[in-house]
Amino acid sequence: MNVILLYLLLLKATVTSFSGLTSMPVVRHDFVENRHVLTDRELNAAVMSGRTAPGPNGLYIVSVGYFIGGIPGACAGCLAVMTPAFLIIPMLRYLGARAAQPAVKSAIRCVMIAASGLVVSATVPLARDALTSPLAIGIAVASFLFLVLTRKDTIWVVMGSAVAGLLGRLL
Amino acid sequence: MPQPSLKRLTWIFLRVGNLTFGGGDPTMAALQSELVVARRWLSAERYALIYGLARITPGTNLVAFSAAAGWQILGWMAAVLAVLAMTVPPSVAVVLLTSGYRAFNSNPLAMAAIGGMLAAASGMMASAAWQLLRPEIRVGRRLRAAVLFLASLGASLGFSMSPIVVLGLAALVGIFWRTPE
Numbered sequence: 083m084n085v086i087l088l089y090l091l092l093l094k095a096t097v098t099s100f101s102g103l104t105s106m107p108v109v110r111h112d113f114v115e116n117r118h119v120l121t122d123r124e125l126n127a128a129v130m131s132g133r134t135a136p137g138p139n140g141l142y143i144v145s146v147g148y149f150i151g152g153i154p155g156a157c158a159g160c161l162a163v164m165t166p167a168f169l170i171i172p173m174l175r176y177l178g179a180r181a182a183q184p185a186v187k188s189a190i191r192c193v194m195i196a197a198s199g200l201v202v203s204a205t206v207p208l209a210r211d212a213l214t215s216p217l218a219i220g221i222a223v224a225s226f227l228f229l230v231l232t233r234k235d236t237i238w239v240v241m242g243s244a245v246a247g248l249l250g251r252l253l
Numbered sequence: 254m255p256q257p258s259l260k261r262l263t264w265i266f267l268r269v270g271n272l273t274f275g276g277g278d279p280t281m282a283a284l285q286s287e288l289v290v291a292r293r294w295l296s297a298e299r300y301a302l303i304y305g306l307a308r309i310t311p312g313t314n315l316v317a318f319s320a321a322a323g324w325q326i327l328g329w330m331a332a333v334l335a336v337l338a339m340t341v342p343p344s345v346a347v348v349l350l351t352s353g354y355r356a357f358n359s360n361p362l363a364m365a366a367i368g369g370m371l372a373a374a375s376g377m378m379a380s381a382a383w384q385l386l387r388p389e390i391r392v393g394r395r396l397r398a399a400v401l402f403l404a405s406l407g408a409s410l411g412f413s414m415s416p417i418v419v420l421g422l423a424a425l426v427g428i429f430w431r432t433p434e
Contacts (some may be wrong), residue, residue: 090363109334141340196419209375226380243369
């Protein structure tokens with residue numbers, strides 16, 4: 083895929099989302115469903131890579147770019163993550179006061195709720211691909227509970243799930 | 254407010270951004286203790302405003318936060334350097350992790366470990382959805398949260414509606430259906 087087109091499609095995903103992983107439904111729609119240049123398994127691996135590394139979770143976009151277009155694709159992904167960030171500066175200058183208006187606050191809250199529904203909807207096909215054994219289901223449930231009930235780093239989930247998968251294979 | 258040098262400010266973003274795991278919230282919390290509490294380069298009020306605006310800026314909250322905090326403290330150059338410090342080194346780590354996934358794709362033991370991590374990703378995604386929804390599950394807001402959550406899930410899963418349309422409709426609902434603070 084052409085790197086500029088890849089950048090524009092990844093930018094579309096980042097610019098229409100309001101937190102790291104909420105761009106995933108758009109990414110899946112464009113690259114997995116429409117263009118067939120990425121598989122659900124690769125998307126899952128991209129999410130995992132993005133969450134394993136330090137920094138923002140939204141950097142899974144870099145991994146998506148890398149799967150599709152190698153190093154140039156990863157650069158396109160990195161650029162797509164950086165570009166929308168600068169929109170905050172004019173907002174900070176001119177719109178700061180309006181963020182407190184009830185209608186704006188309410189609209190943002192509703193967008194966040196809808197985003198949670200979209201994230202669940204994007205999780206379903208990924209889970210269908212990854213949760214193929216009782217052990218995998220157990221790992222997913224344990225990861226969910228660990229992240230919801232504790233404030234520990236996700237690196238512990240990543241390391242624990244890798245060890246559990248390995249032990250499941252060896253035993 | 255004391256003003257740092259550009260080099261010192263960039264170093265803070267580089268250090269915090271590349272040594273804090275767990276995504277935006279823990280990293281922004283670490284930046285708060287560095288920029289607001291320890292060094293007083295940013296007032297608590299400005300931090301709160303930037304934090305709130307980062308939530309409504311399209312894209313990744315943490316990257317937008319870094320751009321705004323850098324700009325607020327030392328202007329445009331600091332904004333650019335803060336964004337680069339926060340994204341480029343972790344992007345290299347992401348590429349290394351992804352290429353590791355490709356290289357180990359044919360090794361059964363490596364694939365067993367990766368299979369475990371991929372299963373965990375589903376749990377992580379579900380927890381991310383829960384973290385977005387949780388603040389809205391309180392008295393006076395539950396009905397709106399339930400309706401919007403189920404409607405967006407149904408529109409996406411059942412009707413393959415574009416996420417952009419779903420989010421736009423949700424914003425419209427928010428303007429007209431307000432709940433107590």
